[in-house]
Amino acid sequence: MGNRTLAVVMAGGMGERLKPLTDVRAKPAVPFGAIFRIIDFTLSNCINSEIRQILVLTQYKSRSLSRHLTSGFDFLPHRLDEFIEEIPAQMQLGNQWYKGTADAIRQNFSFIDNIAADNILILAGDHIYKMDYRLLRQFHNENGAALTVSVIRVPASVAAGQYGVLEVDEQGRIVGFEEKPKEPKCLPGTTDCLASMGIYIFENEALHRWLNNDLLDFGKDVIPAMVKAGEPVFAFDFSVKNVIEDFVVMPRGDRREKELRPTEDSGYWRDVGTLDSFWQANIDLVSVKPPLSLYGERWPFFRSPTFFPPAKFVHEEGGRTGMAVRSLVAEGVIISGGLVRASVLGAGTVVHSHALVEYSVLFGGQMHKDRILETSIGRHCKVRNAIVDRNVTLREGTVIGYNRVDDEARGLKTVTIAGTNDYVVTVGRDTVL
Numbered sequence: 145m146g147n148r149t150l151a152v153v154m155a156g157g158m159g160e161r162l163k164p165l166t167d168v169r170a171k172p173a174v175p176f177g178a179i180f181r182i183i184d185f186t187l188s189n190c191i192n193s194e195i196r197q198i199l200v201l202t203q204y205k206s207r208s209l210s211r212h213l214t215s216g217f218d219f220l221p222h223r224l225d226e227f228i229e230e231i232p233a234q235m236q237l238g239n240q241w242y243k244g245t246a247d248a249i250r251q252n253f254s255f256i257d258n259i260a261a262d263n264i265l266i267l268a269g270d271h272i273y274k275m276d277y278r279l280l281r282q283f284h285n286e287n288g289a290a291l292t293v294s295v296i297r298v299p300a301s302v303a304a305g306q307y308g309v310l311e312v313d314e315q316g317r318i319v320g321f322e323e324k325p326k327e328p329k330c331l332p333g334t335t336d337c338l339a340s341m342g343i344y345i346f347e348n349e350a351l352h353r354w355l356n357n358d359l360l361d362f363g364k365d366v367i368p369a370m371v372k373a374g375e376p377v378f379a380f381d382f383s384v385k386n387v388i389e390d391f392v393v394m395p396r397g398d399r400r401e402k403e404l405r406p407t408e409d410s411g412y413w414r415d416v417g418t419l420d421s422f423w424q425a426n427i428d429l430v431s432v433k434p435p436l437s438l439y440g441e442r443w444p445f446f447r448s449p450t451f452f453p454p455a456k457f458v459h460e461e462g463g464r465t466g467m468a469v470r471s472l473v474a475e476g477v478i479i480s481g482g483l484v485r486a487s488v489l490g491a492g493t494v495v496h497s498h499a500l501v502e503y504s505v506l507f508g509g510q511m512h513k514d515r516i517l518e519t520s521i522g523r524h525c526k527v528r529n530a531i532v533d534r535n536v537t538l539r540e541g542t543v544i545g546y547n548r549v550d551d552e553a554r555g556l557k558t559v560t561i562a563g564t565n566d567y568v569v570t571v572g573r574d575t576v577l
Contacts, residue, residue, distance in 0.1 A: 155269035156203030164572035172269035196226035216448025244360030290350035294343035307339035452476025
């Protein structure tokens with residue numbers, strides 16, 4: 145499969161709903177899970193699926209993403225015709241930037257056609273999930289499809305106005321498609337519908353034929369037109385057909401042995417396009433049995449390496465013990481007499497004495513020339529339900545995440561956590577409070 149399939153990752157999104165996190169970077173470059181960036185999950189899925197010819201299309205504020213790709217994903221052997229190559233937007237067909245997903249592919253046919261591929265796998269670079277694209281390809285080939293759309297089952301109330309929704313027949317052939325309908329059509333006898341994941345595999349000739357026009361977007365334009373024209377367009381049900389196998393530790397009498405079996409997170413997929421969904425997906429990782437495991441042996445997640453010293457926890461005296469519980473802590477973190485609970489801390493975070501950080505996501509600091517720019521949580525600070533971008537300084541006694549009026553008065557963005565009366569507060573990069 146890998147030798148005949150080209151993956152094209154759409155990584156130019158502005159991520160308007162993730163601002164201020166996307167004020168300085170493209171959405172796929174936003175940090176996630178203490179040591180990763182969002183795009184790492186899509187790229188790792190490709191590598192683990194033995195798809196090693198990958199083009200990454202960038203456009204919006206791509207500098208940090210470009211550096212990340214160069215430093216973290218340059219290990220594929222070009223001599224074996226394996227690569228992850230960034231293609232910046234270049235106005236290939238006139239004087240306009242990409243006007244939609246289909247237009248982005250059309251503008252890059254000159255690069256795509258340089259690679260001998262039977263199928264073109266088109267992926268979004270801004271979702272969190274594990275997926276074996278070989279299963280998608282197999283389904284696509286078995287059905288003789290011109291296009292196969294990967295779909296996931298979601299409640300209609302969630303899909304309304306947010307996702308493209310499909311109707312299928314008994315063979316899985318798509319017979320109807322609506323882009324972000326207000327009243328999605330449900331699967332018979334359920335309150336769920338089939339929502340597009342933004343993952344498409346095209347037969348190469350069909351892709352060229354259907355983009356030899358001015359259609360701009362796959363969801364709004366191309367897929368409905370192909371369905372209406374009677375093209376063989378199928379839906380791959382990710383919720384039940386995606387199976388990831390990995391080793392788990394199983395009891396064997398008085399011993400424990402590893403056993404290869406399907407993982408419980410094979411059906412996990414998250415669109416982290418809003419601040420509350422992004423925060424929740426991070427916080428989910430600290431669970432005893434998280435919905436997504438980062439610890440697979442046969443399905444590792446790759447990333448750009450960082451060069452920070454080990455994490456350090458210091459002070460152990462009455463009321464002043466450096467400690468983290470139910471948390472993910474990256475290298476370069478120093479917890480100096482503070483308490484971190486149910487949080488995700490990126491490299492270069494310093495939590496000072498008597499500070500409390502709870503249910504928060506801190507991106508940390510970064511290496512800058514010959515020194516580390518830290519995210520510093522000062523003495524006696526209290527941080528709750530927060531997303532804190534890089535290089536932030538909270539001075540002694542600062543409290544955020546406890547009073548929405550006070551947080552907004554400081555100019556911080558707040559959003560309500562879906563299904564609750566609580567809120568998430570976001571602190572932008574380089575902020576001092």
